[in-house]
Structure formats: structure tokens, C-alpha cells
Amino acid sequence: MEKSMPDKDFKGMDRETLEKIAKKARSLIIKMVYSAKSGHPGGSLSIIDVLTYLYFNEMNVDPSDQNLSSRDRLIMSKGHASPALYSILALRGYFPSELLMDFRKINSKLEGHVHRGVPGVETSTGSLGQGLGIGVGMALAAKIDKNPYRVYVVLGDGEIEEGNVWESLMAGSKYGLSNLVAILDKNGVQLDGFTRDIMPMGNVAEKVKSFGWEVREFNGHDFDDIKSAFDFARSVTNRPVFLIANTVKGKGVSYMENNYKYHGSPPANDEEYENALREIEGI
């Protein structure tokens, strides 16, 4: 496929560099939610490696020309993972990292859930289940305009309990949207507990496949595996692709890992906060 926006600075990054960026982002996520005394660290930490890869090694985007019509688009459909998206956008140069500490505060554009007023954000999200449909619309517009951009939609595994997602899967398949990639952050945990208890989904890969999408599973915390998944997605030319990222909720902070209590709560006190940063930064 024709590259509309070669971005040499950020292509072909090695694994170590990507890991370093993800570590910085994890740190920022913890600082943001602790500064705000609220927010969603668990699902931000689970998706941050994938987001790092997307913004630093996959997507054609240019923070200095944010409205370029040929830019790739990312929709953070699981809008509560705003700390993940905001921190990556800051690290990628869309706005200064200092602004992250105003997250969720009265005079900040960094709304609790992903907000389009923030530089680099394509659409506001927060009510689950709507982002894939928006992605379908953007991908349709690209086809009408014969514009080569690609559309990436990040979904939560609790989120796919919403019917809107399955309606939009049908639509993506009907229109053969090969410029559309959905990424499922399969961390197995939602607000009230484990997804398998709240609403068992069975074999998601088979379900989505039966809706006419190309499906591939990968390890969402291994940059080599992440790379091969997105390379595979680019190789599919006749249908949309659904990538299932097997991830760990709260990845990188041991007491948050697989713990639904940290879906929507920050570190409880200074001790937890410092432990989190120490673990992430490996001090």
C-alpha cells in the first residue's frame, strides 16, 4: 500500500526503544491518576504497549500537521483508558507532558474520558460500544475519497458486550473495509469483576471470524509479536481485521495486575503510588 506520509523518524524502531517509551508512558499514567485522585489505570496499563507501537512504529501521523486528510486515525473506543492515550499523545509530541497533570481538573481539556478537544484525539468516547461504528464511518469515507489512510479502533473486552459493536462488525464486513483494524484489549477484567463471570463471551475469535473479519491473536505486551500482528493486518486487502491483544489488566504494577479494583481507581495512598512508580521504573 502507498505510504501517504513517510515518517522516517519513527519507523523501524527497535524493541528496546519501544519498551523505554512504554515505560515512560506507564509512569505518566500512574502520575496522572494519582494527581487526579481518580481515573482508570488498569485498562490503561494493559493497552499501553499496543498504543506505543501504533503511535511510534505503525501509524502515519504528524503532530505538526494534525489535520492532514491522509493521516491514519485511531479511535480509543474504550474511552476510560484516556490516561493511556493522553500520555502517548504527549510523548509523541502533540502537547507538553506537563499538561497531563491537569487530567480531570476543572480548567483542563483532558476530560476524564477521551475528549476531541485534546490535540491528536479524533473523536470523543466514553460511553462504550460506539467507536467501532465511528471507525466504520471513517473507513467508508476513505474509500469514497480514495484516500489511503487507515483506521484503528481500540476496544475493551468488557466493551464488546455492547450490541453496537456487533452491528458495526456486520457493517465492516459488508463493505469489505480492509482499511479498518480493530484491536481488542483482552485483559479479562471489567469494572465489576472478571469478564468470564460478568458476561461470558466464549470464543471471541471464532465469533468475529464468523462475522466475516480476518482475526489474529497476539501477545499485547511483546513488541515483536505486536509488530507481526500489525504487519499481518496490512497484508489483508479484502476485509477488515480484528486483532486480539492478549494482555494483563494493570500490567507493570503487581498489585494492580488482574485486580478489578484498579479498573477505575488510582493508587490508594502515597505508599501504593511510590510502589507503582518503583516497579515500573525498575528502581
Added chain:
Amino acid sequence: MRPAESLRETYGKKLVEIGQRKKDVVVLDADLSSSTKTSEFGKVFPDRFFNMGISEQSMVTAAAGLALAGKQAFVSTFAVFLMRTYEQIRQSVCYNNIDVKFVVTHAGITVGEDGATHQIVEDVGIMSGLPNMKVIVPADSIETASVIDYLVEKTKTPYYVRLTREKFPVVNDDSYKFKEGQNTVLRDGSDLAIFCNGSMVGFSLQAAEELKKQAIDAAVVNVSSIKPLDRNGIISYAKKTGHVVTAEEHSIYNGLGSRVSEVLSEEYPVPVVRVGMRDTFGKSGKSWELFDYFHMGIKDIVSAGIKSFREVNKYETIS
């Protein structure tokens, strides 16, 4: 009166016309395109027409994506079915404040025989409550065509345009141009003001003729722009006449009657008698029978006019 054309037929023709001159216009429907008449657009511009199936949530979110990518998206289905996507409209369209036009058909009780499940009388209230959403209820085919032109030429934000199924008499002149937030005085009068919209405009004009026989000189004011509302246009006629009736093919709660009452209670309190659906579902029947059944026919507007006029005079006599 001129031969009538249903508002959705006008809409279908108009879409084809704007499709020719506006390449960014796209149209979405949810398996009702032959009823909403968006199929006309689909025949001429298959690449810009998306039949999303019976999946309204998918339709509305896809429209949001198209608009975010620079398109002007017209979204159509029956009014009642769009309401199941209230939250998609709220989050993905209104909060983003993007160029999606909801032009819905078969609103109100004139769906007739289809019955209560298809007769929505709450939609104007639901849509009016949304920040960034504007709400228009055209009275005839001339107004419908003019509204569509206005949306295409002048606007880039969310609108809700409420059309009905039946043919209604033409009440506007050919020269009529829709102006957002501005009432149209179709008949002047000094004793009573009837604020109305949609199908009730034609009825109100006939009711005004009846009231004249009873020596009540009624003005008929078309309030097609529910949001934004022509507050001054309402206040000036309340001042001029001192007696107000509202008439709408919608619930009197959260529709035109409520809006008019809000303005007048804040600015110039006069008794308001509202004609419309009460707190009830509709029912099957011929649409014209239903107007009488639910006390929304011409004679009901006349009685409301008499009530408003006499009641207020009664208070004046006592004081």
C-alpha cells in the same frame, strides 16, 4: 389549496438534487429507504448511500465517523426507531458537534394503522434536550425543501428534522424561505394566537376560519423552528392577543406547548391552552380518525381557542 405532496417525497427528490451539487453529502438508512425515500438518492449515487440494515446504532455511529472524516451525513429512518440510538446521538454526534442531519419520517400519530408502537409523540422533547442539537418541524413540502437547502448550504452541526407520513396541504407561498429561529405568521389576528407546527398548521388555519364565525380573530403562527425558538415572535403575539393556544402532533409535554409555556411564564404570563397528545400512547386507526380520537382535530383547536379567549376574559371581568 394546492395538491399536496408528502414531506418524505419532497425529501427524497431534494436529496437527489443536492447530491448533484454537493459531493460531500452521504446518506444512511436502516432498511426503510423505500419508505423514507432515501432510496431515490441511493439509485443515483450508490457509492454515497449506505443501507446499514436494521442496525440503527451502527448507522448513527457510522454517520458520526463519516462526518468526522469531512462528509455531511443525512441519516434517515422512522422517527421512533432513531430514538433507540439516543445515546449514540448524544455521545458520538452532539458531543462531537459534527455535521450529521437526522431527517426522520413517520413521526407522530399519522402513521395511522401501524399503531402505538410506531407512533412516536415524545421525539421533539428527547431531541430538544440535547446540547448542540437543533430541532425543526416543517409544515409542508415547500418548507421541507427549504429546510434541506438551508441545512446543506448554511450548517455544519447536528439537526433533527421531523417529517410525517401523510400528505399535508401546502400552507406556505412558493417564495417561502426557512429562517432558523424565526416564526412564520400565516394569518394575522388580534384576539388569539395559535402557535403550531407540522401537520397542525393546516388544521390551525381551518380552525381560525371557524373561530372567525364566532367573532374571535385568531392569528396562526408556524413555529417550525423548535430549537432555537423564536422567543420574541412568541412574546410579541402573546402581547398582541393576550390569548394563546398551541397545537402539535406530539405530546404536550416537552414539545411545542411546553416550549411556548416556558417562554411566556418567564417573559409575559398569559394562560396557554395546549392541544396535542396527553400522557398516552397512540393506537391503530386511520390517521384522520386518530386526530379526533385524541382530541387534536380542527374542532378541538376551535374549542381550545374559545376556552383560552373566554377564560382570560372571565378573569379580566372579575378583577
